[in-house]
Amino acid sequence: MxxxxxxxxxxxxxxxxxxxxxxxxxxxxxxxxxxxxxxxxxxxxxxxxxxxxxxxxxxxxxxxxxxxxxxxxxxxxxxxxxxxxxxxxxxxxxxxxxxxxxxxxxxxxxxxxxxxxxxxxxxxxxxxxxxxxxxxKVKEDGVKIEREDRPTIDKETQDALKRAHYRTEGAFLVCKFNAKAYDVALHPSGHKAYVVTDDGALYGVDLTTGIKRKVITSEALGGTRGVAVGADNQAYVTDFSGNRLLQVDVSNGKTQVILKDVNAQGIGLDRNGKAYITDVANAELLEVDLKKKEKKSIISGLGDQASGVALVLDENGKARKAYTGHWWAAGDLFEIDLEGSSPTKQPVTKADYSPGLAVDGTGTAYVCDHSADILYTVDLEGRKRREAVKSAAGAFSPFGIALDTDNGVAYVCTYEGQLWRFSLSVLQSPELIEIVTT
Structure with missing residues (x-):
């Protein structure tokens, strides 16, 4: 075919x-x-x-x-x-x-x-x-990714994700130091923490990455005990051994002496240029005008080794209450009313060996007890305390604490040279967090 x-x-x-x-x-x-x-x-x-x-x-x-x-x-x-x-x-x-x-x-x-x-x-x-x-074509034009073409998340969403993560995190070890970490303060921006160690150093810690950098100062900081940081990038450090209050510019390390002849331990800042420090020698609370470099006594009789200052501010940033503890001695957690013409104090509960403490402004205080290896929460109205975090000896001895209430977390530095982050919601729950060595 x-x-x-x-x-x-x-x-x-x-x-x-x-x-x-x-x-x-x-x-x-x-x-x-x-x-x-x-x-x-x-x-x-x-x-x-x-x-x-x-x-x-x-x-x-x-x-x-x-x-x-x-x-x-x-x-x-x-x-x-x-x-x-x-x-x-x-x-x-x-x-x-x-x-x-x-x-x-x-x-x-x-x-x-x-x-x-x-x-x-x-x-x-x-x-x-x-x-x-x-x-x-590539050689002439290059390969360019414009800023508007890059994937982004708006700040509000970022903050919401951060808060959600922190509140469910529980406990997290941020970083470690090669010396005892005595106190911690948060920058008002919320992105960095500043930690003083017993070898006279001041560190800045990126709270997102956990990376720490030593702030190089123009002079030795001495026997550091407490630290507080203002929005102007100025850190204020108490030098116990040198009887001084120091100011450190954290952006360049420039240092100057604010006060001498003051046995300073704990420190807190308001938003109006005032610092409140405990003077161990006289067991008193001092108010310091940071611009004028002048001090005045607010109240005395705070007990042996007076330390640990936590402030409650009013809407204008002025201190209306202060709380104090004790560096290395047994004693009471004192509440000091600063609003009257004559400040008064009253004991709230026992606060033995409490160099570091903080208050959230809603009726709860957080108190470090480095001797018993316990972090307490205290109901300020009910005058009751509860163990929130504890450990075996030598695993978690809290010295300093700072609160980030916007993100619902607390930062705690320890005698072992550690910086921890805790969810406030977990700390306030009935459950006890136990820190163990590995």
């Missing part, structure tokens, strides 16, 4: 082309050969199907001359194309007039593709040209 002969001939041609061009011949010759086979098959069907021959009406003999079905095909070809037909002759027109030319086009395209692929130099030149153009 013609269809079989066409298929065999194309197969032979495919094999011949593939031999000449083994790299591209198989794919392009295959497409070309299949198209040729389809074209020849369509032609063979058209040639061997009734109605595809030639037939005309013989007027003289009043009969069909030639193929009768061909004559019928001719008649139907002149009809309206959208009318329903009773034969398949219209389909033959489609086969002869559309399919065969279509497959001829496919053969031509495949042949052209084969020619290109058979010439490695042509393909290489095309690739080289494209590569060169792309390289030139």
């Amino acid at each position: 013609p269809a079989n002969n066409a298929t065999n001939n194309d197969k032979a041609q495919d094999e011949s082309d593939s031999t000449k061009n083994p790299a591209g011949g198989s794919i392009f010759n295959g497409g070309k050969g299949y198209a040729a086979t389809a074209e020849n098959a369509a032609k063979a069907i058209s040639d061997n199907t009734p109605g595809t021959g030639i037939g005309d009406w013989d007027e003289e003999n009043e009969t069909v001359s030639g193929s009768t079905s061909g004559y019928v095909h001719k008649l139907e070809s002149g009809r309206e194309p959208w009318l329903m037909r009773q034969t398949a002759h219209g389909a033959l027109d489609v086969m002869g007039g559309f399919l065969a030319p279509f497959f001829q086009g496919v053969q031509k395209t495949a042949g052209e593709q084969l020619k290109v692929s058979s010439d490695p130099q042509t393909t290489s030149n095309m690739a080289s040209a494209a590569k060169g153009a792309a390289y030139k």
Whole structure:
């Protein structure tokens, strides 16, 4: 049959082309050969199907001359194309007039593709040209990611995620020091903590990464005990052994002496340029004007080793209450009312060995007991304390504490040279956090 002969001939041609061009011949010759086979098959069907021959009406003999079905095909070809037909002759027109030319086009395209692929130099030149153009574009324009194209999270969302994380975190060890960590203060921005150690150093700690850097000062800080930080990047450090109150610019380490001849231990700042410090020698609370570098006694009789100052501020940033503890002695947690013309004090609960303490402004105090290795919470109204964190001896001896109420966390530094972060919600829960050594 013609269809079989066409298929065999194309197969032979495919094999011949593939031999000449083994790299591209198989794919392009295959497409070309299949198209040729389809074209020849369509032609063979058209040639061997009734109605595809030639037939005309013989007027003289009043009969069909030639193929009768061909004559019928001719008649139907002149009809309206959208009318329903009773034969398949219209389909033959489609086969002869559309399919065969279509497959001829496919053969031509495949042949052209084969020619290109058979010439490695042509393909290489095309690739080289494209590569060169792309390289030139990158070299001229550069690869730039504009600021507005970078993925960002707005500050409100960041703060919300941070608070949610902190409140479910429980306890987290932020960093360690090579010396005893005596006190901690938070920068008002909330991004950094400042820690003083017993070797006379002041460290800044990034609270997101836990990376610590020593603040290089212009002079030795001496026997550091307490630290507080203002929004102006000034840290105030008590030097117990040198009987001084120092000011340190944390941005450049520049240091100056604010007061001399003061046995300072604990310290707290208001937002109006005043510092409140405990003087161990006289067991009293002092108010210091940081600009004038002047001090005055607020109240005395705070007991042995008076230390640990926590302030409650009013809406204008003025101190209205102060709380004090004891550095290395047994005694009471004192509440001092600063609003009257004559300040008064009263004991709240026992606060043995409490160099560090903080209050949240909503009726709860947090008290460090480095001797018993316990962090207490104290209900200031009910006058009751509860163990919130404890450990075996030598694992967690809290000395200093600072609160970040915006993010719901407390930072605690220890005699072991550690800085911890605790969720306030966990500290306030009935559950006890136990710190163990590993």
